[in-house]
Amino acid sequence: MENNDFRSFLSTIEASGDLVQVDDQVDWDQELAGIGRLSCEKDGPAFLFNNVKDYSPEWRVATNPIATWRRLAVALNLSPDIPLRELYQAYAERETVMIPPRIVDDGPCKEVKIFGEEVNLFDLPVPMVHEGDGGRYLGTWDLVVSKDADSDWVNWGMYRFMIHTERILTGYPRPTSHLGKMLLDGYVPKGARMPIAIVIGADIPSHIAAAATFRISGSEAELAGGLGGRPIELVKCETSDLMVPASSEIVVEAEVYPDRIAQEGPYGEYPGYRSGEMGNSLCARVTAVTHRKDPILTLDTTGFKDSSATTTSISGAIAIKRRLEKHGVPVVDVYIPPESGVHLAVVSVKRGGAEIARNVVEILTARRALISKIIIVDADVDVFDMSAVVHAFATKCHPDRGTHIHRYEGRANALTPAYSLEERVSHSGATVAFDSTWPPDWPRETTPIRATLDSMYSPEIQKLVTERYKLLGR
Amino acid sequence: MGREYETFLRDREFVLSGRECILTLRDLSPGKMKYRGINVRAVVSSPPVPGEPILWVRSVVGLKDPDPCSVRIVEELPDTFEGRPYSDYFAALERAQG
Numbered sequence: 402m403e404n405n406d407f408r409s410f411l412s413t414i415e416a417s418g419d420l421v422q423v424d425d426q427v428d429w430d431q432e433l434a435g436i437g438r439l440s441c442e443k444d445g446p447a448f449l450f451n452n453v454k455d456y457s458p459e460w461r462v463a464t465n466p467i468a469t470w471r472r473l474a475v476a477l478n479l480s481p482d483i484p485l486r487e488l489y490q491a492y493a494e495r496e497t498v499m500i501p502p503r504i505v506d507d508g509p510c511k512e513v514k515i516f517g518e519e520v521n522l523f524d525l526p527v528p529m530v531h532e533g534d535g536g537r538y539l540g541t542w543d544l545v546v547s548k549d550a551d552s553d554w555v556n557w558g559m560y561r562f563m564i565h566t567e568r569i570l571t572g573y574p575r576p577t578s579h580l581g582k583m584l585l586d587g588y589v590p591k592g593a594r595m596p597i598a599i600v601i602g603a604d605i606p607s608h609i610a611a612a613a614t615f616r617i618s619g620s621e622a623e624l625a626g627g628l629g630g631r632p633i634e635l636v637k638c639e640t641s642d643l644m645v646p647a648s649s650e651i652v653v654e655a656e657v658y659p660d661r662i663a664q665e666g667p668y669g670e671y672p673g674y675r676s677g678e679m680g681n682s683l684c685a686r687v688t689a690v691t692h693r694k695d696p697i698l699t700l701d702t703t704g705f706k707d708s709s710a711t712t713t714s715i716s717g718a719i720a721i722k723r724r725l726e727k728h729g730v731p732v733v734d735v736y737i738p739p740e741s742g743v744h745l746a747v748v749s750v751k752r753g754g755a756e757i758a759r760n761v762v763e764i765l766t767a768r769r770a771l772i773s774k775i776i777i778v779d780a781d782v783d784v785f786d787m788s789a790v791v792h793a794f795a796t797k798c799h800p801d802r803g804t805h806i807h808r809y810e811g812r813a814n815a816l817t818p819a820y821s822l823e824e825r826v827s828h829s830g831a832t833v834a835f836d837s838t839w840p841p842d843w844p845r846e847t848t849p850i851r852a853t854l855d856s857m858y859s860p861e862i863q864k865l866v867t868e869r870y871k872l873l874g875r
Numbered sequence: 876m877g878r879e880y881e882t883f884l885r886d887r888e889f890v891l892s893g894r895e896c897i898l899t900l901r902d903l904s905p906g907k908m909k910y911r912g913i914n915v916r917a918v919v920s921s922p923p924v925p926g927e928p929i930l931w932v933r934s935v936v937g938l939k940d941p942d943p944c945s946v947r948i949v950e951e952l953p954d955t956f957e958g959r960p961y962s963d964y965f966a967a968l969e970r971a972q973g
Contacts, residue, residue, distance in 0.1 A: 430909065455906060455907040456907065523907050523908045523911065524907075526907075529909075529910060531937075532937075533933060533936075533937030533938065533939060534937060535883060535901075535937070536901060536910050536912060537910050564910070564911075564912075565912040565954065566911060566912055566913075566954045567911075569912075569954045569955065576961045581960075581961070584960055585960065585961070589959060589960060657960065658955065658960070659959070659960065660957060660958070660959065661955035661956065661957065661958065662955065662956055662957075662958035662959075662960065662962060662964055662967055663899070663912065663914070663954060663955045663956060663964070664883065664899040664912060664964055665964070667883065667935060667936055667937045675936050675937050676936065677934070677935035677936035677937075679883060679935055679964065681961050681962070681963065681964070682960075682961065682964070683960040683961065684955055684960070822935070826963075
């Protein structure tokens with residue numbers, strides 16, 4: 402089954418046993434998100450809630466579309482059981498193929514149109530995600546479109562947006578994000594409002610592209626086409642020239658103020674914590690809402706192992722690999738475990754040592770520094786096998802010589818829980834590389850040999866043992 | 876049940892000192908408008924004054940004080956405050972305070 406829009410994706414994951422529909426009434430105030438949260442923590446299914454308290458049955462809410470590798474694979478029209486390494490390879494191949502979008506005159510997202518003073522964001526069944534959040538988050542699993550003030554560059558990003566009042570949203574795309582850069586460099590100096598479109602429930606490749614680590618001035622719409630293997634159909638917004646995926650469930654059109662703010666956050670975020678970064682956000686006024694006749698609002702119950710963890714992990718790891726290759730690092734593989742809240746990268750290299758480790762940490766913190774820990778391992782360690790990675794880290798990383806810390810100001814991740822409140826506000830932080838490789842100057846004859854089947858036994862014995870093991874029924 | 880609000884504070888002592896201050900409240904009235912924001916000039920009392928709406932205070936990470944306060948709304952303010960995007964929201968409240 403092809404996943405051409407969000408609904409066909411839901412049908413596909415229902416068929417693969419990865420979606421549960423809930424017809425009993427569920428409260429939008431924490432209960433609904435709590436079920437989604439628990440499912441993330443248990444690697445459980447996605448949910449489609451068909452009966453949300455206080456809202457008519459035409460409104461439904463779907464949680465955590467691709468919080469597991471299985472669902473991410475299905476979203477890319479791959480087998481849900483594909484090995485992780487092959488999923489990475491498929492993603493890496495597809496993201497090099499840009500397929501331009503196709504412009505259409507109309508689309509399902511235009512079936513209902515609400516303008517200006519008629520808009521009331523509380524008419525949407527926006528969940529209260531976590532107890533103690535600053536408000537109800539409309540933008541969790543979204544795709545936010547913005548355009549550079551001085552060029553044709555259009556950005557898609559996945560950013561959080563909270564309802565403040567009927568027509569006012571506050572949001573936290575980081576100031577170092579592409580949207581933040583567009584706003585601060587292009588619109589704020591001119592005192593101009595920046596149009597945005599918050600898209601909810603588009604086809605999954607579009608959301609993956611929005612969440613992906615992607616180059617400045619690159620077209621995420623083309624990337625989404627490449628990931629999904631077909632052009633994304635785009636339709637123009639009602640109150641701006643921005644283009645949005647035509648099959649989307651809901652589109653909220655708004656203008657970001659260059660000179661107004663309001664409370665945003667705190668919010669339980671993707672690293673798995675609520676870090677108190679409230680008070681450094683942007684504020685937008687909604688100009689229109691368009692949606693399908695029986696819309697499905699999508700929710701990422703943000704936190705430990707949420708939907709953004711799989712998408713940003715895979716695209717981030719591939720981006721890191723390409724960047725290290727570009728700088729001449731002898732990189733073999735890169736993996737970002739979703740469990741790390743996108744704070745840890747595992748990098749395997751053909752040749753390790755202190756110089757390589759320092760080089761890696763400097764390259765990966767040059768512009769934005771979202772990763773704060775990097776484990777560097779030798780090429781014989783499978784980066785996708787975390788037990789092998791932990792073994793290498795625990796045994797090969799010298800507690801003193803193996804630790805390489807790089808400090809920086811103004812570009813640290815404000816969501817990193819380890820930072821003090823002052824560090825989070827000033828974006829000050831550090832990244833550490835744990836060199837878990839053998840020093841290149843160690844003579845081979847005295848370098849320890851790993852006591853595993855693949856290292857400490859001859860190929861003949863390995864073959865014999867493997868066959869015998871199978872016969873033993875294991 | 877009387878009206879209840881919650882607010883998120885960085886400078887807890889100033890707000891709880893009984894002086895008039897500027898706050899963003901979240902309206903906790905049940906129903907689909909729950910958690911709507913409202914900017915106000917108000918006086919917060921701890922312990923709560925009988926007859927005033929209850930105010931629950933949370934920290935910047937959302938930790939809830941176990942004991943409620945009360946709030947007397949002096950004036951409702953516009954939905955937004957003057958401030959550059961990404962500038963400090965609490966500093967904007969202080970500026971609006973005058």
